[in-house]
Structures are given as structure tokens and as C-alpha cells.
Amino acid sequence: MSTDIGTLETYLRKKRSEGHKLVVPYITGGFKGWIDAIRAAAANGADAIEIGIPFSDPVMDGPTIQHASELALRAGATPLSILHELRSVDVGIPLAVMCYYNTVHHAGHERFAHSLREAGVCAAIVPDLPLEESGLWCAAADVSGIETVMLAAPTAPDERLPRIIERCRGFVYAVGLLGVTGERDTLASSALTLAKRLKAITDKPVLIGVGVSNAQQAAEACSIADGVVQGASVMRRLIEEDADAVGDYIAEVRKAVDQC
Amino acid sequence: MLQDPSLDGRFGEFGGRFVPETLVPACQELEAAFRDAWADPAFRKELDDLLRDYAGRPSILTECHNLGKQLGIRLLLKREDLNHTGSHKINSVLGQVLLAKRMGKKRIVAETGAGQHGVASATAAALLGLSCKVYMGEVDVQRQALNVFRMKLLGAEVVPAVSGSRTLKDAVNEAMRDWVATVEDTYYAIGSVMGPHPYPWMVRTFQSVIGQEASEQCHTLLNGKDPDVVVACVGGGSNAIGIFSGFIDTKARLIGVEPAGGAAVGKGMPGVVHGMRSYLMQDEHGQVQEAQSISAGLDYPGVGPEHSFLSSIGRAEYPSVNDQEVISAFQVMSRSEGIIPALECAHPMAWIIREAPKMQGQTILMNLSGRGDKDVAQMMEILDGQI
Numbered sequence: 001m002s003t004d005i006g007t008l009e010t011y012l013r014k015k016r017s018e019g020h021k022l023v024v025p026y027i028t029g030g031f032k033g034w035i036d037a038i039r040a041a042a043a044n045g046a047d048a049i050e051i052g053i054p055f056s057d058p059v060m061d062g063p064t065i066q067h068a069s070e071l072a073l074r075a076g077a078t079p080l081s082i083l084h085e086l087r088s089v090d091v092g093i094p095l096a097v098m099c100y101y102n103t104v105h106h107a108g109h110e111r112f113a114h115s116l117r118e119a120g121v122c123a124a125i126v127p128d129l130p131l132e133e134s135g136l137w138c139a140a141a142d143v144s145g146i147e148t149v150m151l152a153a154p155t156a157p158d159e160r161l162p163r164i165i166e167r168c169r170g171f172v173y174a175v176g177l178l179g180v181t182g183e184r185d186t187l188a189s190s191a192l193t194l195a196k197r198l199k200a201i202t203d204k205p206v207l208i209g210v211g212v213s214n215a216q217q218a219a220e221a222c223s224i225a226d227g228v229v230q231g232a233s234v235m236r237r238l239i240e241e242d243a244d245a246v247g248d249y250i251a252e253v254r255k256a257v258d259q260c
Numbered sequence: 261m262l263q264d265p266s267l268d269g270r271f272g273e274f275g276g277r278f279v280p281e282t283l284v285p286a287c288q289e290l291e292a293a294f295r296d297a298w299a300d301p302a303f304r305k306e307l308d309d310l311l312r313d314y315a316g317r318p319s320i321l322t323e324c325h326n327l328g329k330q331l332g333i334r335l336l337l338k339r340e341d342l343n344h345t346g347s348h349k350i351n352s353v354l355g356q357v358l359l360a361k362r363m364g365k366k367r368i369v370a371e372t373g374a375g376q377h378g379v380a381s382a383t384a385a386a387l388l389g390l391s392c393k394v395y396m397g398e399v400d401v402q403r404q405a406l407n408v409f410r411m412k413l414l415g416a417e418v419v420p421a422v423s424g425s426r427t428l429k430d431a432v433n434e435a436m437r438d439w440v441a442t443v444e445d446t447y448y449a450i451g452s453v454m455g456p457h458p459y460p461w462m463v464r465t466f467q468s469v470i471g472q473e474a475s476e477q478c479h480t481l482l483n484g485k486d487p488d489v490v491v492a493c494v495g496g497g498s499n500a501i502g503i504f505s506g507f508i509d510t511k512a513r514l515i516g517v518e519p520a521g522g523a524a525v526g527k528g529m530p531g532v533v534h535g536m537r538s539y540l541m542q543d544e545h546g547q548v549q550e551a552q553s554i555s556a557g558l559d560y561p562g563v564g565p566e567h568s569f570l571s572s573i574g575r576a577e578y579p580s581v582n583d584q585e586v587i588s589a590f591q592v593m594s595r596s597e598g599i600i601p602a603l604e605c606a607h608p609m610a611w612i613i614r615e616a617p618k619m620q621g622q623t624i625l626m627n628l629s630g631r632g633d634k635d636v637a638q639m640m641e642i643l644d645g646q647i
Contacts, residue, residue: 056424056547057533059436060280066423078545101278102532106546128532130284132268133276153282155443160285175282179441 008048008094008122008147008170012205012226015047021257022171022207022227023218025234025250026050026098028068030077033243035089040247041234042091045254050125050229051086053079053099060127060210062182064232068239079103079112083119096123096149096170101137104129109140116146123147123170131164138167149173152198154190162201171205174198174225176212182232183213187220195225215249215256222257262464262505262566269457272572274565277456279436279535286443291458293363298465303362310354311469314387315344317351319470321477326596331616334623336487337599338474338503340630347602347630348470348499349380353449355466357384360447367442368392370449371435373400373428373495374557374604375407376630377451382416390447392416395434397427400556407634425550427559428495432534452496453564456535460564464501470627471506478625489619491515492627493607494578495522495558497567499629504576512625514576516567517607519586521552524563525571525578531562538565554583554642555603557630585610587642590632602630603638 012022025041027034029051038049054069054077061069079099086095097116104112104126116124124146129137131150141148147169152161154175165172176191177184191208198206208221209229218228230253237245269275277287297303311317319342324335340348353370360368368385370392372378378394385392394411398420401408411418424430432455439448453460453467478487490507492500494516504514518526524539531540533548541549541561553559563578570576581589586603589610594600601609608626612619632639 056549057429057433059433059534060440062437070423073547080545102540102542102546102548105530105532105537106542127280128278128535130277130279130281132284133278151281153280153284155282155285157285164281175280177441178282178443180437 008096009204011094012047012171016205016226021222021260022047022205023250023253023257024048024050024207024227024229025246026052026229026231027238028052028054028065028072028235029082030054030072030075031068031238032075033238035085036243037238037246038089039091040243041250042093044247044251046093046250047227048094048096050096050098051082053082053097053103055100055103058100060180062180062232064183064235064239065181068235079107083115086119086121094122095120096125097121098125098127101126101129104137109137113140113144113146117144121146123149125149125173127151131167134167151175152194154178154194161197165202165204168204171207172198172202173229174206174208176208176210179211181210183236184211187212187217191221192224195221199224215253218253219256219260222260262508265457265461271566271569274538274568275457275460276537277535278532278537279456280440282440283443287456287458293359294458294462297359297362303358307355307358311351315350315354316342317469318473319343321474321481324597327593330596331613332620333616335612336478336481336623336625337628338470338625339628340470340499341602341628345376345380345383346633347376347380348467348502349377349451350383351469351502352463352466352498353377353380353384356447356449357388357390360390360449361388363447365445365447366390367446368449369395369435369438369446371395371428371431371451373431373559374555374602375400375404375411375634376557378416378418379407379410379414381449382411382414385416386414393438394418395421395431395438397421397425397431399426400428403638404556404634406637427551427556429548429551429560436534452498453501453566454496454534454536454562460536460566463498464505464566467498467502468505470499470502471504474503474625475506482623486510486512487625488622489513489515489624491517491608491611491624492629493558493604494518494563494567495560495604497564499627501564501566503627508575514570515611516576516578517611518578518580519553519555519558519607520580520582522558522560523580524561525567526580528561530568533562536565538568539563554586555607557602557604558607579611581607581610581614585614589613590639599628600632600636601628602632603635605629
């Protein structure tokens with residue numbers, strides 16, 4: 001059994017209240033070395049981990065995470081095998097999963113929410129399940145105590161953001177740019193603009209994800225936001241190097257955001 | 261008439277709008293713009309004029325006397341193959357690109373399987389002065405080289421999709437990824453009655469011209485009667501829904517023929533991909549399976565949500581035919597009628613040939629949604645001297 005760390009949101013709020021910026025790396029479940037990478041990230045200052053359940057058609061993901069997903073699937077990863085392996089992972093920080101909606105739909109809402117709970121997962125991010133379609137899943141997730149992180153995008157008009165925030169649990173995932181996951185040379189100006197709009201209307205933790213590509217960009221994002229989610233830059237290191245490289249990278253990000 | 265979807269974009273329990281949050285406002289804006297345009301007589305006239313003076317509508321109805329005699333049926337073809345660009349895709353694309361212009365968009369992205377929708381998109385973009393980028397699976401780029409060159413001639417950029425099965429499904433993924441990044445100035449012209457609401461409904465509306473014309477033409481030819489069977493191929497299902505729309509309230513059997521290797525309705529179960537809940541070929545873990553069809557245009561593991569609905573209420577049937585039957589039907593139709601069909605349309609033909617003994621004396625209306633020129637090189641290779 002996992003250490004009782006409460007909910008993702010209470011954990012992140014507590015960290016934030018200690019003057020701490022939030023670092024959340026994404027790691028593709030089932031990819032070679034993924035469990036070691038989770039441990040390395042946790043040991044080097046991650047505040048929570050987002051675990052991707054690989055899907056055949058990841059429309060929100062760019063080449064790096066697509067590639068990682070394909071390799072994980074080819075290696076035989078399934079939602080069940082990933083959740084099963086997670087049961088034995090206790091790194092003392094909250095775990096969330098990122099999965100495309102068909103994975104949830106196929107398993108069944110209640111069954112999937114229950115299986116996350118059983119695996120010690122606190123929260124779920126479902127990037128192709130927007131507010132209007134989220135009712136059935138959110139109801140099942142609420143019953144099982146799974147927090148559903150909603151995404152807010154730069155394209156949302158002002159009237160839409162409060163409705164997203166209201167249904168959001170855990171943290172608000174501010175999509176940093178118009179586009180899919182992947183590393184970029186600079187942090188898009190849309191990231192800070194959206195984080196400002198969100199911070200002005202909510203006290204839930206606001207994390208910027210998508211296009212936060214290195215330690216310096218993470219620090220820049222944290223000048224406004226409460227933290228960052230980083231995927232492609234983490235997975236590139238796991239693909240090209242190993243879990244130690246992930247640990248080193250998270251330490252570097254940690255250091256950069258602690259200085260801002 | 262086919263029913264309109266519910267306010268949340270559902271046909272029964274199928275459809276919806278399962279897209280990344282970034283695209284939700286764009287889908288809402290598109291729905292509002294489409295409702296507004298469709299209610300505007302000036303837009304309708306502009307589209308009707310283009311369909312008549314540019315695309316060559318109405319398309320004719322041809323009776324196949326030779327095949328009819330051989331098979332013991334009366335066989336009518338709705339000749340969408342005679343439209344400009346060679347398929348029914350132009351009907352929807354002219355509507356969509358006009359709409360894109362009306363919305364102030366500068367750029368069109370599209371996915372294509374066999375290349376017919378890509379060619380139609382490139383054509384409409386050239387005519388109406390927008391730039392156009394077409395995503396096409398790498399496998400399809402190879403087997404449909406002629407259409408790739410046509411798109412380039414028309415000024416479009418063709419980008420091979422190299423992920424996954426490298427066919428239509430992956431081209432849709434790439435087009436959606438492009439749209440997520442460029443949504444502010446870009447219109448995504450989806451090629452079939454699929455994708456998030458309002459696409460399945462909007463594309464059906466643009467394609468319903470096929471059914472309207474066919475219904476009137478049949479009434480004239482059959483002295484006020486309707487055909488006994490209306491049949492079309494189904495990948496995403498836009499040509500099928502187009503012709504079904506004219507006969508939904510009749511007693512005609514509606515048949516959507518799927519390829520055996522891409523039988524979403526026949527072999528799939530409800531799932532969610534590409535913005536919609538519909539029948540979908542998937543494995544035991546919910547991973548989308550790769551379709552396997554000789555026909556690039558039908559090589560798709562999903563199907564438009566309205567077809568899932570029509571199947572679920574028993575109004576339409578979705579049998580499948582295999583590649584061998586299709587290759588044979590392709591040749592039978594060419595020799596018997598002097599019409600080389602698109603490989604996609606050899607599917608309903610194959611079904612008719614197989615089922616004719618059970619339909620003796622009946623009148624069958626088939627939508628010939630595209631011509632076979634694009635498939636000649638592929639068939640040359642497949643038949644390799646056996647002709």
C-alpha cells in the first residue's frame with residue numbers, strides 16, 4: 001500500500017503554502033525503465049508524477065511521446081499491466097495518470113476509476129475529454145475519490161475558464177501553447193498569458209504544461225504559475241539515456257524553479 | 261429525413277465532441293458558423309451555383325442493362341464518379357471551403373486516404389484562394405501516387421503521415437495535431453461524416469444533395485416508385501449517408517458495405533477516437549486496431565457516428581466484402597458496363613454480385629461515388645498479367 005499522502009490537491013496546496021514551486025514530470029508507463037524513472041524523479045525533487053498510459057492514437061502528443069507510447073505498446077504495455085506495476089511503487093508523492101478517453105471508455109468508467117484507486121493513483125488527466133463530455137467520467141471518478149484534472153487552453157474565452165476550474169480537481173492544467181506536446185526553443189508567451197488569466201480567478205494550483213522544455217523555461221513559467229508539467233524533455237532523456245538522466249534533469253529543474 | 265443530432269451532437273448514443281480542450285471553442289464556432297451559413301440564402305445560392313457550374317451537378321443516373329440482365333436485377337448507378345475531381349468528395353469540400361472563407365480562415369488542412377478528398381480539398385482551395393495542406397498516410401502516398409501528384413499540381417502541400425499504420429487513421433491524427441496548433445487561422449476540412457460535432461452532421465448536410473437528386477431521378481425513371489435496395493461503400497461513410505438521406509423514409513433497404521479488413525460496424529464495438537463515439541475496431545485493451553483493406557479510402561478502423569446509430573436502430577445494414585470479391589467486381593463492372601469504378605465502389609458492386617440471387621427482380625440503386633482512374637496503377641500490379 002502507498003503512503004497516505006491525501007489527495008493530489010491537498011498535497012500540492014501544502015507544498016505551495018511552504019513557498020515551493022511544483023515540479024510534475026510525465027513518464028510513459030510501460031516504457032523501458034519507467035519505474036526507475038519515477039523513483040529517480042521522486043528522489044530528485046518531483047512533487048507528483050504524471051504517468052502516461054500509452055494509446056494507439058495520441059492526438060495531443062508530438063513525436064517524442066508518440067514514439068515512447070509506440071515503444072511501450074510494442075513492449076506489451078497495457079492499462080492493466082501498468083496499473084498493476086504501480087501498486088508496488090511507493091515514492092511518497094502523489095501519482096496521476098494521463099490517458100486518452102478510449103482507455104477509460106473501454107474499461108468502463110466505474111471500473112477504471114476503481115482500478116486507479118486500487119493502484120494508489122490519486123488523479124486522472126484525460127486530454128480528449130473536454131468539460132462538456134466529462135460528466136459520466138467525473139461522476140465515477142468522484143465516487144472512487146479520483147481527482148479529475150481539467151485542461152484550460154489559450155483558446156478558451158473568459159466565460160469558459162471559471163466553468164473548467166469549477167469541475168477541476170487536483171490542479172488546473174494550463175496548456176502552454178497552441179499545439180501538441182514537445183520541446184520548443186522558447187516558452188510561448190501564451191503560457192504566461194493563460195497562467196495570469198487563471199491565477200486571477202482561482203486559488204487552485206495552476207501548472208503549465210505542453211511546451212515547457214527545459215529548466216530555464218520551467219523557471220520562467222513559475223514566475224506566474226504555481227508549477228510545471230514536463231513530458232517530452234523528460235521522455236527524451238529516458239529514450240536516449242536512462243532513469244539517472246531523468247533524475248539529474250529533475251534536480252536541475254528543481255534548482256531552477258527554487259531560485260525564482 | 262435523417263434526424264438532426266441532439267444539441268450535444270449525438271445521433272442516439274453516438275457522436276459527441278471528444279476533442280482536446282484547445283479545439284472546443286473552434287468546434288463551437290464552426291457549429292454556429294455552419295448554422296448561420298446554411299440558413300443564409302446567399303450562401304446556399306453560392307454553393308448551388310458552384311455545384312452546378314463547377315462540379316457539374318446534378319450527376320446523372322445510369323441504368324446498367326448488361327449487368328442487370330446477367331444478375332437478374334435492375335441496377336441503377338448514381339454517377340458521383342462524373343463530378344469534377346472524380347468523386348462525391350467535391351460536394352462537401354466546396355461547402356466547407358466556402359464556409360472557411362466566410363469564417364475568415366486563410367488555410368485549409370485535410371486528411372486523405374485514397375487521395376480523393378485531398379484532391380477535392382486542393383481543388384476547392386485553389387479555386388477559392390486559400391492555402392491547403394493535406395496529410396496522407398505514407399502507405400497511401402505510395403499506392404496513390406497519381407493523386408499525390410494531382411494535389412501538388414493544384415498547389416497543395418502533401419505531408420506523409422509516418423506514425424502508426426501510416427494510413428487514413430494516422431493522417432487524421434496528423435491533421436488534428438496540425439489543427440490544434442493552427443486553429444486560429446486554419447479550417448480543418450474533414451473528408452467524411454466523422455470527427456467531432458458538427459462535422460458528421462455538416463458533411464452529411466453537404467452530401468445530402470446526392471440523395472435528393474437520386475430520389476427525384478428514381479421517381480422519374482421508376483414511375484414514382486423507390487428502389488428496393490440502396491447500397492454504397494462505407495469507410496467513414498459520407499457517400500453512403502449522402503445517398504441514404506434521400507431514401508430514409510422509404511421502404512428501401514439501406515446497405516453500407518464495409519471492407520472485411522475495416523468493418524467497424526460489423527466487427528467493432530463502441531469506442532472513442534477522432535472526436536467521436538462510434539463503432540471502432542479495437543483490441544481487448546481499447547487500442548485502436550489497424551484496418552487492412554485493398555482500398556485506401558476505406559482503410560479506416562472507425563465509422564461515422566450516424567452509421568453506428570442507423571445500425572443500432574436496425575434501419576441500415578452493414579455487411580462486408582473481402583478484397584478478392586472486390587478485385588473481381590472491379591473487373592466485372594469494367595467489362596460489363598464500360599465503367600471503371602473506384603476500388604471503394606467495387607465494394608458495393610461486389611456485395612450486389614454476391615447477393616443478387618436473393619434479390620431477383622428487385623431494383624438496386626448503387627452510389628458510384630468515385631471513378632477508378634486513381635486505382636489503375638495499383639490494379640495493374642495486383643492483376644499482373646492475369647488480364
